[in-house]
Amino acid sequence: DVQLVESGGGSVQVEGSLRLSCAASGYTYSGHCMGWFRQAPGKEREGVAIIGSSGSTGYADSVKGRFTISKDNAANTLYLQIDNLKPEDTGVYNCAARECSVFDYNIWAQGTQVTVS
Numbered sequence: 001d002v003q004l005v006e007s008g009g010g011s012v013q014v015e016g017s018l019r020l021s022c023a024a025s026g027y028t029y030s031g032h033c034m035g036w037f038r039q040a041p042g043k044e045r046e047g048v049a050i051i052g053s054s055g056s057t058g059y060a061d062s063v064k065g066r067f068t069i070s071k072d073n074a075a076n077t078l079y080l081q082i083d084n085l086k087p088e089d090t091g092v093y094n095c096a097a098r099e100c101s102v103f104d105y106n107i108w109a110q111g112t113q114v115t116v117s
């Protein structure tokens with residue numbers, strides 16, 4: 001079975017840092033597009049960072065300069081480095097994957113909570 005498993009969430013202070021990881025089993029990141037999403041309490045899920053098969057990246061305006069998405073194809077692991085955390089970064093973070101030729105992300109991890117206070 002294809003599975004994405006996240007780790008690295010937790011409670012941190014404002015201006016702190018976290019690194020989220022998303023490891024794949026039964027699946028290879030190579031050739032696929034990946035993304036990190038988050039859902040704050042009472043809000044809709046939003047995309048915060050994406051990375052293409054070639055390594056090109058994109059970020060939501062609200063996180064530019066603070067979030068860095070990266071991947072290790074050999075380890076089948078996706079990362080999200082979060083620096084200078086703000087209270088509005090609080091939420092459940094999910095990694096997701098899709099074939100780059102397909103629009104919708106169809107493989108999702110379970111989510112990890114990030115709380116900033």
